[in-house]
Amino acid sequence: MRYEVSERIPQDAKSIRETVFVDEQGFHDEFDETDEISLHIVAYDGDAPVGVCRVFPNEGNTWTLGRLAVLKPYRGRHLGAGLVGEAEKTVRSRGADRLTLHAQERVKDFYRSLGYRDMGIHDLDEGCPHMWMDKPLAETVGNKAGDDEEL
Structure with a gap:
């Protein structure tokens, strides 16, 4: 697996997000101003963008x-x-020294398997x-492979 980090959202990232979040999961507000200040990481299997x-x-x-x-074909x-x-x-x-995330509750066990903990703030998106x-990233010495079926 090869990873590319971009300061601007690449078309490969847009395509994957549209497929997973809009087409599969039915979200509508997929792209926002946060994309402009983010680093975008795309995983490639050979030349194919997969995550x-x-x-x-x-x-x-x-x-x-x-x-x-x-x-979907690359999950699991x-x-x-x-x-x-x-x-x-x-x-x-x-x-x-710390990474936060706003996870869908149905995938909390995936993130827990990677060392993330519930901050006690639950809401709807x-x-x-x-x-x-x-x-806390200071505790991180590597990552533990978890199940990514939910993605």
Whole structure:
């Protein structure tokens, strides 16, 4: 697996997010102003784009991960865990000591398997239950492969 980090959202990232979040999951507000301040990480299997996420700076040394998606034919191969690991490495190299994320509640166990913990803030995003989670990156020495069926 190869990862590319871009300061602007590449077409490959847009295509994957449209397929997973809009076509499969029915979200409407997929692209926003946060895309302009984010780093976009795309996973490639050879030349084929297969997964994506974005990370952006928050308060202090905290960054936020979002829009993690893996195309259906590639799920169950730990690509979601690989993307999270690449995101952690990327933001650590930029001084981050904590990563937060706004997860769909149905995938909380995936993030827990990677060391993320519930921050106790639960809400709805376009009617879908979500929760805020975080992970101190100082504790991270590698990433644990989790199940990414949900992506």
